[in-house]
Amino acid sequence: MRLPRFEYYAPETLEAALSLLEDRGEGAFVMAGGTDMMVKMSHGRLKPKTIISLKSIPGMDMISFDPANGMMIGATTRLADILTDLRIETHYPALIQAVQTMANVEVRNMATLAGNICNAAPSADSAPPLMVMNAEVSLASVRGERRLPLSDFFRGPGLTLMQAGEIMTSIHLPAPQVGRGASYMRISARCGVDIAAVGVGVEVRVQSGVFSEARIVLGAVAPVPLRASGSEASLIGKPLNDETLELVSDMAAHESKPISDVRASADYRKRMVAVLTRRAITQAYERSTARHS
Numbered sequence: 647m648r649l650p651r652f653e654y655y656a657p658e659t660l661e662a663a664l665s666l667l668e669d670r671g672e673g674a675f676v677m678a679g680g681t682d683m684m685v686k687m688s689h690g691r692l693k694p695k696t697i698i699s700l701k702s703i704p705g706m707d708m709i710s711f712d713p714a715n716g717m718m719i720g721a722t723t724r725l726a727d728i729l730t731d732l733r734i735e736t737h738y739p740a741l742i743q744a745v746q747t748m749a750n751v752e753v754r755n756m757a758t759l760a761g762n763i764c765n766a767a768p769s770a771d772s773a774p775p776l777m778v779m780n781a782e783v784s785l786a787s788v789r790g791e792r793r794l795p796l797s798d799f800f801r802g803p804g805l806t807l808m809q810a811g812e813i814m815t816s817i818h819l820p821a822p823q824v825g826r827g828a829s830y831m832r833i834s835a836r837c838g839v840d841i842a843a844v845g846v847g848v849e850v851r852v853q854s855g856v857f858s859e860a861r862i863v864l865g866a867v868a869p870v871p872l873r874a875s876g877s878e879a880s881l882i883g884k885p886l887n888d889e890t891l892e893l894v895s896d897m898a899a900h901e902s903k904p905i906s907d908v909r910a911s912a913d914y915r916k917r918m919v920a921v922l923t924r925r926a927i928t929q930a931y932e933r934s935t936a937r938h939s
């Protein structure tokens with residue numbers, strides 16, 4: 647692998663990383679696991695002048711959970727660490743479903759959740775489950791910090807609301823609630839190491855046997871992870887049965903805007919949106935009712 651020449655820094659504080667990023671300006675990139683960046687660099691699609699690794703900053707890989715306030719996942723937390731965290735498995739199984747399908751053991755041992763989000767690929771597996779669970783992200787710069795909903799974050803393939811000089815410091819998930827359940831389903835052209843051809847995240851709230859709230863996000867079928875708001879609305883007030891599932895999954899397929907590429911045709915993707923939406927709603931419903939007991 648032949649890489650372009652670049653300056654490399656591994657600062658030991660967030661403040662030092664932010665100052666370096668500000669100081670080096672255009673051409674400076676932060677790196678977490680490097681699993682997206684190194685591929686782009688080796689193909690000549692990214693030529694950074696400066697790389698600032700975040701991995702030497704103590705505490706930035708922390709995961710914390712509090713039943714009242716929810717989960718905080720630090721920006722250098724590796725995907726492998728998410729998979730082995732029992733609190734995430736118990737309270738946020740849809741995130742585990744996403745991370746389990748990503749890449750392979752070697753990549754998951756290096757890659758981070760924040761890197762997956764900041765890379766902003768339309769197929770990013772973590773985006774649909776995090777968005778349906780109302781995740782928020784914290785961003786820091788030399789000018790201060792801000793926190794914004796992940797649903798506002800993506801602007802196009804590789805494009806986000808992050809401004810020059812900002813570093814994502816953590817990802818936040820709301821406290822788990824009785825009566826809510828979430829699920830993530832994906833399909834890829836090949837099993838094993840392949841990015842998603844379609845991914846569907848669903849979170850529902852069930853009250854008195856009917857859906858009272860719903861969020862549905864479709865991955866890899868639009869330039870950004872796509873909120874299927876018409877499908878969400880059509881689920882409200884309905885019980886789980888074949889009629890509801892058919893109505894909502896057909897509507898989700900209709901709302902998706904896929905392209906044909908090497909992984910799948912647009913037509914196949916639309917059909918798979920319907921199949922995965924049906925399965926994800928069913929699983930989210932089962933999880934929501936399990937939380938009643």
Ligand SMILES: Cc1cc2nc3c(=O)[nH]c(=O)nc-3n(C[C@H](O)[C@H](O)[C@H](O)COP(=O)(O)OP(=O)(O)OC[C@H]3O[C@@H](n4cnc5c(N)ncnc54)[C@H](O)[C@@H]3O)c2cc1C
Nearest residue numbers: 678679680681682683748749757758761762764770771814
């Ligand atoms: C073989 C292989 C298989 C893969 N399979 C999948 C898959 O199935 N599903 C999937 O979704 N992805 C997949 N990926 C893509 C990649 O592994 C993930 O996107 C991963 O989570 C990226 O994390 P990272 O820490 O390596 O990011 P990096 O490569 O370090 O960074 C990615 C981008 O995010 C920016 N960035 C990283 N951290 C921050 C931060 N804290 N603040 C601001 N900017 C930041 C970087 O500047 C860069 O632009 C695969 C990659 C490979 C090589």
